[in-house]
Amino acid sequence: MDRIKAIEVFVAVVDNGSLTRAAERLDVTPAMVGKVLAQLETHLGVQLIRRTTRQQSLTDAGRRFYEECRRVLEQLSWAEASVTDLQAQGQATLRISCATTLGQCLIAPALAGFQQEHPNVRLVLELSNSHVNPVEEGFDLLLRVGALDPDLDLVAIRLGDYRMALCASPEYLAVHGTPEHVEHLVSHRCLGNLVWNRRSTWNLLIGEAPQPWPDAIFLSNDGPALRQVALAGGGILLQPEMLVEEDIASGRLIPLLEDYLPASRPIHALYRRDRFPLAKVSSLVDYLRRTLRSTLQD
Template identity: 60%
Template sequence: MDRLRSMEVFVSAVERGSFSAAARELDLSPVMVGKHVRQLETHLGAQLLQRNTRAQSLTDAGRRFYDESRKVLEQLALAEASVESLRAEPRGRLRITAATTLGACVIAPLAAEYQNGHPQVRIDLDLSNSVVDLVDEGFDVAVRIGDLDADLNLVARPIGLYRMAICASPDYLARHGTPRTLDELAAHRCLGHSVWDRRNGWRLTGESRWPEDTTFLCNDGLALRQAALHGAGLLLQPSILVADDLSAGRLVSVLEDATPAGRPVHALYRQDRQPLPKIRSFVGFLEERGREWLG
């Protein structure tokens, strides 16, 4: 029995919550995942997982074995990293997490461009507006928007500013007129994002905010863009999302002096380990090329 492999499979099954999810992550069949776990249980003489058709849970022995297995696997990864760091060529899986719109519009094309120059690197890009823990969730690089909380375990590299644009379709402006001041927003049809509120909404000039009483509400920026393109109203969204539409004249920028101040964008990675070539080179690439997208 390859005990280390079985430990890796067991840890994945625990962290992913099921044999099928672990199988997808490790490119195994659920049957093989179960075989690894049963081999461990036979070897240890103790049940590690309690399973039924709906859920699984750790036994006391399983919880202790999981904690120790994670430590062993982390030490193994560090040992491998100490050798890999000697290689000049970046290689291996690079796990990146980024906010949804930023990730789709900027990080995905940049990651593809980076990979073209480093074909031995496999990109795993996860897009989510939730702030993830790099250590607990196993990410190599996080790209985050906004001011950073002090975290002594992370290195932050600035890659640009996340800017916003206020815009509308030519058809909408022809029907409703072009707003010249923020006071005129009250008379316009405004599109809103459902996660915005008084606490996290975008502040315009001074103390003004994007109207809370919007006529079209959605939880997805791409959908709001489509609504604006079809004349639904004034849109406030990241410049990177509407840049092509503005260049092509499908959308028209308005109230440019009132747009929110840009928020800083940083690439972060752990500093408690020697950066592997794939991490060091990718973050350097973002620093160099990111400003062309987020200048």
């Protein structure tokens, strides 16, 4: 039995929903598809697909085998593409889940650069600060900020550090004055992020002692929206440095209390602990490490 061919047949049956449609796609007879599928199940010693006269469904073993087979075929496609200049090469899809602000400010433009080197790779970027299971949700790569769960069964590659900035507009400071110490913030109009919770909040520091962010006069679940409020003179902002660094460089926002900023947090690229990591994932991680090194160094 040609195992690669058998895997291609099995994946085609699952993707197309029936033996008949898989046969049409592969340009073989339904009988041949059924024969190859039966040989594969005999070889593995498990049933992969439950079949009735009206429908088919994957068994638990079939569902897991399908996910691994899809990755094997994608890996094979990538390997073939890496040694050929044919226009049809490298039609792999790379699905990435990234923390929202990190993705908006840094990763999205970096991915554009990666795609210039790999123009036939299809990229899907989803931005979310929620917990994501890469296996269940089909992501090839996660990009996250903060300490890692010690029980996390993923490969973690540190890309750099995520730093915060405290700032306000010149107009705000002209009206309300410039705080000289963390304790002065309680008398100022502070902007707050609704996404922060007890586990993910950012505290200012006096020495090593954490100082909670004061009660906010304006709250939003979106960092760029808070940036706009700060630019309009609405208050003092604590947000990722990458979100406001151009505003600070141009003078639109003025940095404050730099000796009391929160400690930086690590940025990690996370992917499945496979025996043979997908080449497309390794290529992207290497690219991000190379191109973001100067931006994310502490």
